[in-house]
Amino acid sequence: xxxxxxxxxxxxxxxxxxxxxxxxxxxxxxxxxxxxxxxxxxxxxxxxxxxxxxxxxxxxxxxxxxxxxxxxxxxxxxxxxxxxxxxxxxxxxxxxxxxxxxxxxxxxxxxxxxxxxxxxxxxxxxxxxxxxxxxxxxxxxxxxxxxxxxxxxxxxxxxxxxxxxxxxxxxxxxxxxxxxxxxxxxxxxxxxxxxxxxxxxxxxxxxxxxxxxxxxxxxxxxxxxxxxxxxxxxxxxxxxxxxxxxxxxxxxxxxxxxxxxxxxxxxxxxxxxxxxxxxxxxxxxxxxxxxxxxxxxxxxxxxxxxxxxxxxxxxxxxxxxxxxxxxxxxxxxxxxxxxxxxxxxxxxxxx
Numbered sequence: 001x002x003x004x005x006x007x008x009x010x011x012x013x014x015x016x017x018x019x020x021x022x023x024x025x026x027x028x029x030x031x032x033x034x035x036x037x038x039x040x041x042x043x044x045x046x047x048x049x050x051x052x053x054x055x056x057x058x059x060x061x062x063x064x065x066x067x068x069x070x071x072x073x074x075x076x077x078x079x080x081x082x083x084x085x086x087x088x089x090x091x092x093x094x095x096x097x098x099x100x101x102x103x104x105x106x107x108x109x110x111x112x113x114x115x116x117x118x119x120x121x122x123x124x125x126x127x128x129x130x131x132x133x134x135x136x137x138x139x140x141x142x143x144x145x146x147x148x149x150x151x152x153x154x155x156x157x158x159x160x161x162x163x164x165x166x167x168x169x170x171x172x173x174x175x176x177x178x179x180x181x182x183x184x185x186x187x188x189x190x191x192x193x194x195x196x197x198x199x200x201x202x203x204x205x206x207x208x209x210x211x212x213x214x215x216x217x218x219x220x221x222x223x224x225x226x227x228x229x230x231x232x233x234x235x236x237x238x239x240x241x242x243x244x245x246x247x248x249x250x251x252x253x254x255x256x257x258x259x260x261x262x263x264x265x266x267x268x269x270x271x272x273x274x275x276x277x278x279x280x281x282x283x284x285x286x287x288x289x290x291x292x293x294x295x296x297x298x299x300x301x302x303x304x305x306x307x308x309x310x311x312x313x314x315x316x317x318x319x320x321x322x323x324x325x326x327x328x329x330x331x332x333x334x335x336x337x338x339x340x341x342x343x344x345x346x347x348x349x350x351x
Contacts, residue, residue: 002151003234009158012257013282016050024049030342040310044288044333051261051286052170056337059261062109062171062327063164064100064320065251066093067157069117069244070135071180072144073222078183078215080205083135086179087120093177093319094124100175100319107327109173111320114160116153117243130156136184136242139222143239144184150238150246154279157250158257165258171330172255172262173290174248174269175320179205182295185271187219187240189297191228192274193304202267202296233278241275248272249279256283261330265323266293266316270301277305288330291315291322 024046029035036042049055068090074083092098093113104111114128119135132152136144145153161172186200193200197219203212226239237246249272255262264273264287277284289307292299294316302309310329315322343350 002155006151006155009257010280013280016285017053020053021046021050024055027055031340032343032346032348041333044330045337051259056334059171061168063169064104064109064111064173064175064324066175066177066320067114067116067244067247068177069242070119071178071184071242072136072138073183074180075138076140076218078218079179080207081179083179086177087118087122089177090118090122094126099317100321103321103324107324109324116247132243139240140218140225143226144241145238147235147238150234153243153246154250157247158254161251161254162258165260170260172260173320173323174251174265176244176268176318178242178244181242181268183215184242185268187222188271189301191230191236192233192278193301195297195300200297233275237275245272249276252276253280253283256286262287263290263323263326265290265320266318267295267298268318273305290326
């Protein structure tokens with residue numbers, strides 16, 4: 001039943017508004033500058049017009065959705081940090097003390113923290129609980145979760161964005177928290193992105209090369225155990241993914257269905273984007289890339305997604321930190337559309 005519901009919701013995703021994009025390009029070319037001279041800012045403005053149907057829509061109400069979940073594969077010693085950091089960081093987000101909270105305040109964005117599958121009983125008035133189970137299973141021994149649990153997590157992300165869109169939110173950043181989630185993301189990259197485990201596995205939270213080599217073997221064992229199929233992305237999420245990764249895939253699908261802009265953060269968010277576009281290819285048009293993470297496989301993953309990062313600051317924190325920084329570039333692009341003079345209004349001669 002849930003999977004049928006998801007299919008119905010995905011079918012609501014439409015193409016970008018080509019007429020609005022053409023109008024946006026014409027407007028940009030009438031501004032007091034050489035055509036195309038603002039580079040990626042112009043691309044963002046055109047994409048925003050295609051999403052909203054307006055050449056300078058209001059994207060000022062924006063949210064960072066930080067989804068958290070634990071991973072059973074941590075039993076294999078793949079992280080520099082213990083699993084109990086996940087619930088501890090969730091409380092830090094809720095208290096407003098994490099990096100993403102600081103950066104979101106600067107971008108005038110609201111932070112929503114979602115418990116997708118933290119292996120702890122968390123209670124806080126601001127916490128959004130979508131817990132399907134307390135953490136995934138150890139994917140080197142069995143599927144990380146059932147297919148039904150993966151679908152439920154995707155739907156949770158989709159429905160959250162739909163509720164927020166109904167409240168007027170038009171732009172979303174994807175954020176994650178989950179010790180062990182770079183391992184699950186790397187596994188998804190090998191299955192859905194055609195990468196080798198060696199290409200996909202990086203240093204995560206700061207492991208050394210010896211542990212990275214161990215992590216590669218863990219990813220290979222997980223794939224050998226579960227035999228995920230690239231032609232069934234939901235099954236791949238269930239077998240070697242994570243609850244927060246599935247939830248973020250739902251956030252992206254929900255943003256696309258509600259004609260909202262979604263700014264994709266780093267490696268984990270990009271793995272979720274890979275799953276989302278495998279489930280619904282039209283969703284790709286509603287995403288923009290934020291930054292190039294230091295995580296080894298991120299550049300290749302972005303190329304697979306067709307996303308070009310706006311920022312390269314050697315970041316690898318996650319949480320949505322790179323995506324919320326990119327909100328400033330979206331603002332800049334839309335301010336150009338609203339405020340910059342045309343050749344005619346400024347009395348400037350053109351070629």
